[in-house]
Amino acid sequence: MATSSIFAKVRIDDPKQAEAFIDAxxxxxxxxxxxxxxxxxxxxxxxxxxxxxxxxxxxxK
Structure with missing residues (x-):
């Protein structure tokens, strides 16, 4: 697996999406x-x- 995938930028603007992301x-x-x-x-x-x-x-030996 490519290690560059861990450096992807994630932008979450909605508080519900942020909470779902943290729960996951x-x-x-x-x-x-x-x-x-x-x-x-x-x-x-x-x-x-x-x-x-x-x-x-x-x-x-």
């Missing part, structure tokens, strides 16, 4: 339709787990 922005923020395709794994912080992971990589 709020609704899109509160209910995103995008769902991750795969679960996100938290980063490894345990030193022993990191060592085991690095040891597996070295053994494969």
């Amino acid at each position: 922005l709020a609704a899109s923020e509160n209910k995103p339709k995008r769902k991750p395709s795969a679960p996100v794994k938290p980063p490894l912080t345990d030193y022993d787990a990191i060592r085991r992971l690095m040891a597996k990589g070295e053994a494969g």
Whole structure:
């Protein structure tokens, strides 16, 4: 998607249109339709787990 579309000028003169626009922005923020395709794994912080992971990589070479 082109990033230039986010710089489009929007002109709203009617207060009802402005309120509808704000409501639409709020609704899109509160209910995103995008769902991750795969679960996100938290980063490894345990030193022993990191060592085991690095040891597996070295053994494969």
